[in-house]
Amino acid sequence: MALSPLLTTYDHVLLDLDGCVWVGDHSTRRAPEAVAQLRSAQKQIAFITNDCRRTGEEYVRKLWSLGIRASLAEVVTVGGAIQHVLADRRPQGGTAYVIGSEAVFRHVGDAGMRIVNGTDLASHADVVVVAGHDDLHFRELRDAVQAILAGAQMLGAGRDRTFPMPDGPWPATGAIVAALEYATSRTADIVGKPDPQLFLTALDRLGPGRALAVGDRLDADLAGAAAAGLDAAIVLTGVTSRAEAEAAQEPAPVAIAEDLAALVLAG
Numbered sequence: 407m408a409l410s411p412l413l414t415t416y417d418h419v420l421l422d423l424d425g426c427v428w429v430g431d432h433s434t435r436r437a438p439e440a441v442a443q444l445r446s447a448q449k450q451i452a453f454i455t456n457d458c459r460r461t462g463e464e465y466v467r468k469l470w471s472l473g474i475r476a477s478l479a480e481v482v483t484v485g486g487a488i489q490h491v492l493a494d495r496r497p498q499g500g501t502a503y504v505i506g507s508e509a510v511f512r513h514v515g516d517a518g519m520r521i522v523n524g525t526d527l528a529s530h531a532d533v534v535v536v537a538g539h540d541d542l543h544f545r546e547l548r549d550a551v552q553a554i555l556a557g558a559q560m561l562g563a564g565r566d567r568t569f570p571m572p573d574g575p576w577p578a579t580g581a582i583v584a585a586l587e588y589a590t591s592r593t594a595d596i597v598g599k600p601d602p603q604l605f606l607t608a609l610d611r612l613g614p615g616r617a618l619a620v621g622d623r624l625d626a627d628l629a630g631a632a633a634a635g636l637d638a639a640i641v642l643t644g645v646t647s648r649a650e651a652e653a654a655q656e657p658a659p660v661a662i663a664e665d666l667a668a669l670v671l672a673g
């Protein structure tokens with residue numbers, strides 16, 4: 407097995423996870439083989455995800471469990487980026503109301519913020535962090551709306567409307583951000599794709615070279631890569647159809663493939 411001609415022209419490959427490397431708890435067809443082939447061709451790899459339901463360590467474990475070799479330094483999560491942004495913009499700390507998984511709570515706490523969920527300060531937090539998670543409750547939307555209307559900054563982990571799961575699309579962070587924006591008439595600051603920061607963090611770790619981003623979303627992956635000045639390829643194992651991918655212009659993807667293996671492997 408060899409590398410496809412397209413991939414030989416790049417030094418680095420930045421892989422989206424949901425809908426590209428895996429769907430739910432299963433890798434996409436021959437994804438482990440595709441990643442192994444990239445490694446044997448000496449390509450540098452980063453895994454970049456807007457999914458914030460897990461920590462970087464948990465993503466590494468999941469990749470290994472699917473037969474894909476990965477290291478923590480290769481995983482760039484939006485949770486890590488949120489932590490970086492909070493620590494950077496609020497060196498004195500402050501209070502945060504968090505909508506998100508345990509992993510997001512940990513990242514916000516590690517940024518030096520005091521988390522005020524469940525306290526009297528909830529509706530007066532300095533920042534509301536918004537990240538999709540599976541146990542969303544009306545109470546979270548209510549507290550967040552009140553805090554934002556009282557002046558809290560809204561920091562979102564992305565605008566993805568959905569993410570692919572085996573039984574169909576599930577609502578993602580963007581759907582929750584949209585609910586809060588609608589309720590408050592305020593606009594969230596977005597840290598995840600299509601903001602270029604996740605790609606730039608990955609490039610910073612990988613060093614100089616020509617990079618290709620691969621993902622399943624036009625709005626997050628293709629637009630985010632373009633914002634970072636990178637080429638992008640779209641795979642059809644997630645939320646985008648071939649017709650939608652072919653209709654994308656400015657930027658247009660450099661390639662459209664049935665799946666990651668079809669993009670990466672020759673023949």
Ligand SMILES: [Mg+2]
Nearest residue numbers: 422424425622
């Ligand atoms: Mg994806």
